[in-house]
Amino acid sequence: MSQPDSTPPAASMSRRGFLRRGVVAATGVAAVAAALKPLLNAELELGDLTSLEKFLQQHYKELDKEEMAAVLERISREIEERYQIHPELTNVKPMDGVEFVYALNLSRCIGCRKCVHACVKENNQSRDPELQYIRVLEMPKGTIDIERGNHHYERPTVPDPDHFYMPIQCHQCANPPCVKVCPVEATWQETDGIVVIDYDWCIGCRYCEAACPYWARRFNFSQPKYASEQELKDDPEIIQKRLNPRMSYLSNRPRSVGVMEKCTYCLHRTRVGEMPACLEICPVGARKFGNVLDPASEVTQILRNKRIFVLKEDTGTLPRFFYYFDERRPQLRSGETDEIVQVTKMDAGGEA
Amino acid sequence: MTASSSGRKAFSAIEIVIAICFLGLVVWFLLGSGSVDVPSAMTPQIENRELLPLPMRFIQTDEPVTKIGGFTLRCNECHRLFSSPDEHASNLTQHRHIVLDHGINDRCYNCHDQEDRERLALRGNRSIPFTEVARLCAKCHGPTYRDWQMGMHGKSLGSWDPTSPQQHRLKCSECHDPHAPAYELHPPLPGPNTLRMNKMEHEILHGGEIEHVDPLRKWQIELHTTPKEDHDNLPQNEAPDAPAESEKRGDE
Numbered sequence: 001m002s003q004p005d006s007t008p009p010a011a012s013m014s015r016r017g018f019l020r021r022g023v024v025a026a027t028g029v030a031a032v033a034a035a036l037k038p039l040l041n042a043e044l045e046l047g048d049l050t051s052l053e054k055f056l057q058q059h060y061k062e063l064d065k066e067e068m069a070a071v072l073e074r075i076s077r078e079i080e081e082r083y084q085i086h087p088e089l090t091n092v093k094p095m096d097g098v099e100f101v102y103a104l105n106l107s108r109c110i111g112c113r114k115c116v117h118a119c120v121k122e123n124n125q126s127r128d129p130e131l132q133y134i135r136v137l138e139m140p141k142g143t144i145d146i147e148r149g150n151h152h153y154e155r156p157t158v159p160d161p162d163h164f165y166m167p168i169q170c171h172q173c174a175n176p177p178c179v180k181v182c183p184v185e186a187t188w189q190e191t192d193g194i195v196v197i198d199y200d201w202c203i204g205c206r207y208c209e210a211a212c213p214y215w216a217r218r219f220n221f222s223q224p225k226y227a228s229e230q231e232l233k234d235d236p237e238i239i240q241k242r243l244n245p246r247m248s249y250l251s252n253r254p255r256s257v258g259v260m261e262k263c264t265y266c267l268h269r270t271r272v273g274e275m276p277a278c279l280e281i282c283p284v285g286a287r288k289f290g291n292v293l294d295p296a297s298e299v300t301q302i303l304r305n306k307r308i309f310v311l312k313e314d315t316g317t318l319p320r321f322f323y324y325f326d327e328r329r330p331q332l333r334s335g336e337t338d339e340i341v342q343v344t345k346m347d348a349g350g351e352a
Numbered sequence: 353m354t355a356s357s358s359g360r361k362a363f364s365a366i367e368i369v370i371a372i373c374f375l376g377l378v379v380w381f382l383l384g385s386g387s388v389d390v391p392s393a394m395t396p397q398i399e400n401r402e403l404l405p406l407p408m409r410f411i412q413t414d415e416p417v418t419k420i421g422g423f424t425l426r427c428n429e430c431h432r433l434f435s436s437p438d439e440h441a442s443n444l445t446q447h448r449h450i451v452l453d454h455g456i457n458d459r460c461y462n463c464h465d466q467e468d469r470e471r472l473a474l475r476g477n478r479s480i481p482f483t484e485v486a487r488l489c490a491k492c493h494g495p496t497y498r499d500w501q502m503g504m505h506g507k508s509l510g511s512w513d514p515t516s517p518q519q520h521r522l523k524c525s526e527c528h529d530p531h532a533p534a535y536e537l538h539p540p541l542p543g544p545n546t547l548r549m550n551k552m553e554h555e556i557l558h559g560g561e562i563e564h565v566d567p568l569r570k571w572q573i574e575l576h577t578t579p580k581e582d583h584d585n586l587p588q589n590e591a592p593d594a595p596a597e598s599e600k601r602g603d604e
Binding site for chain 1: 363367371374375377378381382394398402403408499504506507510511512513514518522527535537538539540542543544545
């Protein structure tokens with residue numbers, strides 16, 4: 001008002017000042033551009049881009065029936081465009097009066113890894129890069145120190161008499177640390193105890209992966225692929241053959257890059273009364289699944305009558321996954337003879 | 353570029369530092385690797401027949417049959433006509449494909465009914481059909497039978513709900529071969545390949561041989577190198593213990 005002679009600051013910039021600010025700004029822009037360079041090499045497909053519908057989608061718990069139907073229709077359409085299969089996509093709700101519990105008999109497990117691969121097949125996990133919910137640890141007999149567990153055992157036959165086998169997957173904890181750390185509530189516990197993830201809400205921060213003491217959560221570092229390029233050349237229909245068309249919103253529908261995923265006790269099967277895929281394939285019947293609120297169920301009988309333990313009890317996660325043993329004569333390790341024979345030998349040695 | 357008379361420099365020191373930092377970043381981004389390398393590998397493909405949820409074995413129905421010389425016959429079609437030989441399995445003339453490896457249970461008529469070969473023998477003169485095989489096994493395997501009845505042993509297919517008609521609890525002989533009940537050893541399916549489970553193999557020298565060790569499993573390296581000494585120490589460690597124990601036993 002009072003200073004009509006003074007010019008605005010922008011216009012007052014000298015040539016020198018303009019140059020020096022310009023140089024600093026230009027180097028900054030160049031640095032940002034160089035940092036974004038990898039995007040040029042990224043193999044982005046049309047389906048990788050988020051559609052406006054998906055972007056505006058509400059949180060799973062806020063969707064009413066009609067909106068859910070529209071979401072399922074959109075996802076089905078996307079799957080159909082992308083993989084040329086017709087999915088039976090549903091949104092299965094928890095059953096009333098049901099709380100799922102898993103029990104695994106360590107005396108029976110032989111470490112054949114069939115559950116691992118049956119799970120991959122059922123739940124449409126990425127084949128390339130490899131992603132598996134179940135990992136089987138081979139541990140020396142006489143300890144349950146999972147630090148000594150070996151994932152990479154390769155033997156002509158299992159079980160090895162000196163080792164026992166311990167499959168680990170999501171424990172569906174009653175006090176789940178992964179749910180607590182999620183900054184966007186993309187993961188939560190359902191009324192039947194299953195901890196689920198909304199893949200459309202997950203931002204991929206991986207906090208839950210870090211919070212889980214069982215390493216049960218997996219991250220999609222890249223767009224899941226269901227066959228290698230070589231396999232596609234050999235059989236162009238291979239993806240259609242491999243994908244399980246029976247899908248549900250919260251479990252095994254195809255995931256996209258940058259989201260977490262994990263075992264859901266095959267909720268698309270178990271919530272309609274069926275058994276999880278890992279249990280069905282187990283050749284030794286080491287896996288038991290059922291409703292812990294039903295006193296006649298197999299898992300209730302196990303919890304009542306067997307020696308059970310949970311993994312990392314001291315973390316206070318209250319898992320719904322129990323390991324148990326059969327009380328029977330311990331199997332002999334290789335080179336070990338019967339206990340009675342050993343004692344006699346020892347006696348003989350003492351006398352000599 | 354030196355200080356001008358007015359004391360203003362072309363570039364102040366802080367601006368030079370910022371510009372150098374930015375230029376450094378440009379060089380770093382351009383020369384560095386363009387993308388983050390995620391260690392990854394394919395899941396080995398498993399043939400579908402490996403992953404069929406079927407019972408291990410198929411059991412005899414109420415009409416048990418056997419194959420002899422290419423013919424499928426019901427048991428009593430022969431056993432009605434011919435008298436049964438000695439019950440010891442070692443001198444069988446028929447059914448010679450049967451390998452009997454069931455511990456001390458090495459007599460045919462412990463399990464098979466002597467009068468009616470299409471039934472199984474229970475205690476006394478009672479007999480049961482083949483479909484109720486669990487009651488036969490219960491004669492010796494009481495605790496296992498109890499566990500199986502409650503669903504703690506064995507395998508159920510179809511449904512987790514015990515009241516559901518879909519639930520099918522497999523019977524003893526749907527998993528175990530009654531003539532040789534011990535489980536066969538299986539070849540394991542391939543193990544994990546990827547990410548933190550990846551076998552990022554480091555070669556270490558161990559007794560002149562090259563071994564592959566997962567770097568995330570450092571204890572394995574220790575385990576591979578230290579046991580040599582441990583082995584030498586073992587007899588010494590055990591030696592004092594063993595006599596002490598035997599003395600105790602001797603005292604008792």
